[in-house]
Amino acid sequence: MRCDPRDWIAVSQVPGLGPATLAQLTAAGYTPADILSQQLPDTVRLRADTRHFFTRNSSVKLFQHADQLLRMAESLDLQVISYDCPGYPPLLRQIHDPPAVLWLRGDVKLLVCPQLAVVGSRKPSPGGLQSALQLACSLASAGFIITSGLAQGVDAAAHQGALNAARPTLAVLGSSPELIYPRGNTRLADAILAQGGALVSEFPPGTRPRPEHFPRRNRIISGLSVGTLVVEAALRSGSLITARLAMEQGREVFALPGALSNPLARGCHALIREGAVLVETAAHICEPLAPLLGFLDGTSVDMVVNPLPDPVAPELQSLLALLRQESWTLDALRSETGLTVSELQQQLIKLELAGKIALVGNRYSAFA
Numbered sequence: 001m002r003c004d005p006r007d008w009i010a011v012s013q014v015p016g017l018g019p020a021t022l023a024q025l026t027a028a029g030y031t032p033a034d035i036l037s038q039q040l041p042d043t044v045r046l047r048a049d050t051r052h053f054f055t056r057n058s059s060v061k062l063f064q065h066a067d068q069l070l071r072m073a074e075s076l077d078l079q080v081i082s083y084d085c086p087g088y089p090p091l092l093r094q095i096h097d098p099p100a101v102l103w104l105r106g107d108v109k110l111l112v113c114p115q116l117a118v119v120g121s122r123k124p125s126p127g128g129l130q131s132a133l134q135l136a137c138s139l140a141s142a143g144f145i146i147t148s149g150l151a152q153g154v155d156a157a158a159h160q161g162a163l164n165a166a167r168p169t170l171a172v173l174g175s176s177p178e179l180i181y182p183r184g185n186t187r188l189a190d191a192i193l194a195q196g197g198a199l200v201s202e203f204p205p206g207t208r209p210r211p212e213h214f215p216r217r218n219r220i221i222s223g224l225s226v227g228t229l230v231v232e233a234a235l236r237s238g239s240l241i242t243a244r245l246a247m248e249q250g251r252e253v254f255a256l257p258g259a260l261s262n263p264l265a266r267g268c269h270a271l272i273r274e275g276a277v278l279v280e281t282a283a284h285i286c287e288p289l290a291p292l293l294g295f296l297d298g299t300s301v302d303m304v305v306n307p308l309p310d311p312v313a314p315e316l317q318s319l320l321a322l323l324r325q326e327s328w329t330l331d332a333l334r335s336e337t338g339l340t341v342s343e344l345q346q347q348l349i350k351l352e353l354a355g356k357i358a359l360v361g362n363r364y365s366a367f368a
Contacts, residue, residue, distance in 0.1 A: 005101060007032035008082035009066035009204070010059065012100040016050035019202075020097035026083065036062065072205040076178045079104045087111065095223040095249050099202035105177040106198030110170050114292045116144035116285065117221045117246070118161075119239045120154025120231035121264050126327075128232035128264060129157050129358045130367040131256055135229065136161025136169075138282035144289075145170055147225050149217060150185050150199075154231050154239075157358065159188060159197075168197040172221045174213035177201050181209040218242040219249075226292050227252035229285060230276070233267030240267045243276065252288065254279045312356060319347050323357055323366035333364065 011017060011032040025035060025044070034040060036059040073080055081087050081102045089111040092098050102111070118136050120128065132154045136146045140162035148155040150171040162169035169192055175181045177199040180189045189199060202220060203213065218241055222228050228246040230253070233239035243253050253276040258265025272278050279285060312320055319337065322328070328336070334344055348364060351357045357366045 004032075004084070005080040005082040006063065006066050006070065007036070008084070008100045009069055009080075010062040011035050013062050013065060014050060015053050016047035018097065019099055021047075022083075022100050023096065023098055069204045073103060076205055077105065078177055078205060079108050081108065081111070089224055091115075091226070092220065092223045095219065097219065098223065099220060101204070102200055102202060103177050103204060104198055104200045106170075106193050106200075107168060107196050108198070110145050110168060110198045111200070111224070113145045114143065114289075115147040115170065115225040116289075117147045117225035117228040117242065118154065118158035118231065119148060119218075119221065119228065119242050120158075120233055121237065121239065122151050122153040122155075124153045124157075124232045124264060125262060126358060126365045126367070128154065128256075128258070132157035132231040133161040133164070133358075133367075135231070135256075135279075135282050135285075137165045139229075139285060140165040140167035140169065142282065142286050147172065147221055149174070149214075149221055150180070150182075150189060152182060152184065156185055156188055158231075159192060160352070162197075163191055163195055166195070168192075168195055170198045170200060170224070172217050172224070173199060173201040173203070173209075174217040175201065175209040176203045176205050176207040178205060179208055214238060215241060219245045222246035222251060223249055225251060226289055227254060227285065229254040229256070229279065230268055230271060231256045232258065232262075232264040234264055235266050235270060237267055240271065243271050247274070252277065254285050256280075313350070316347055316351055316356075319344075320351060320356055320366060323351075323364055327363035327365040329363055 011022065030040060038054055070080065081104065083098060083100050087108055116139050118132060120132060136158040140146050146158050146162040146169045148158040148171060150159065150173060159169045159171060171189065171192055173181065180186045192199065202216065218238055222242050222245045228243050228251060230239050230243050246253050253271060255268040255271040255276040256279050257268055257272065277284060322336065330344065334341060337344060348357065357364055
C-alpha cells in the first residue's frame with residue numbers, strides 16, 4: 001500500500017467528503033490524488049457542496065494547510081497514520097466510515113494489538129467504578145490493550161485499571177491529542193504516556209473538543225476493538241451509542257448487569273436483551289475472545305484474570321480505614337485527619353493510583 005499522509009490530510013478537508021464517502025471512493029479504486037485533481041468519471045456523484053468547493057478552490061491551498069498541520073504534528077511529537085499506511089489498524093479499516101488520518105502521541109504499535117473497549121457512565125456508582133477498575137486490570141493482565149475515551153468516571157477507571165496492571169492503555173480523544181479533555185484527566189493522560197500507552201484522535205493538531213466530536217470518537221473506540229464492555233450506562237448515553245456501533249461493526253458486546261433500582265444499570269440490561277454477553281467476571285470476556293490473544297489450550301484464564309491485590313503502604317492505612325467507613329469531602333477529611341491539604345492530596349493520589357479509592361462527585365469513597 002502507498003503511504004502518503006499529506007494526500008489524505010488534504011482530501012479530508014474537502015466539504016462533503018466525510019470518512020464514509022472517502023472509504024467508498026477508495027473501495028472503488030480512486031486515490032486522494034484522483035479526487036483532488038478531479039479525475040473522477042461522471043458516474044461518481046459528489047455532493048453539491050463538494051462540487052461547489054472544487055469550482056472555487058484549488059488543491060494548492062489544501063496541500064498548504066496539510067503541510068502546516070504536518071509541521072505542527074512534528075513540533076508536538078505527534079505521529080501521523082493515514083488510511084493507506086501499513087500501520088493503520090486493520091480492524092478500524094473494516095468499518096464503513098474509517099477516519100482518513102489518525103494523529104497519535106505515544107506507542108503507535110498499540111493500534112494493531114488486540115484491544116478491548118471499556119466504556120460507561122461519567123458519574124458511576126462506587127460499585128460501578130470499582131467494577132470498571134478491577135475488570136480493566138484483569139483484562140489488561142490477560143493481554144488486552146484497554147481502550148477508552150479518557151472521560152471522567154468509567155473511562156478513567158478503565159485506563160487506571162490497565163495502569164494498575166502495569167500494562168499500556170489507549171485513549172481515543174474528541175480533541176487533538178495534545179489538547180487533553182477533560183483537563184482534570186491531564187495527570188492520567190501523562191501516566192498513560194509514561195507507561196507506554198497512547199493518545200489517538202482523528203482530529204488534527206489545534207482541534208478543541210466539541211460536542212459533535214464525541215459520537216465520531218465513539219465509533220473509533222469500538223472500531224479499534226475486538227469487543228466492547230459497558231459498565232453502567234443510562235438508556236440514553238454515549239456508552240450505549242458506542243455499544244450499538246460495535247454491534248453494527250460486527251464486534252462482540254459485553255455488559256455488566258446491576259441492581260434493578262440502579263438507573264445506570266438499565267442501559268446494560270437493554271444491551272443484554274439485545275444480545276450482549278452478560279458479564280460477571282473477566283473470564284466471561286476472556287474465554288470467547290481467547291483465540292484472539294493466542295491462549296494455549298489448557299491455559300487457566302482464572303490465573304490471569306484474578307491478580308492478587310497490591311498491599312497498601314502502612315502510612316496510608318489510617319486514611320483508607322477512615323474512607324471505608326463512609327464517603328468524605330476533601331475539607332471534611334482535612335478537619336478529621338489534621339493533615340495539610342498538600343499532605344492529604346498526596347495520600348489520596350497514592351490510594352487512587354493503587355485502585356483503593358475513587359472520587360465520585362466531590363466525595364472520596366473506598367472500594368470494599
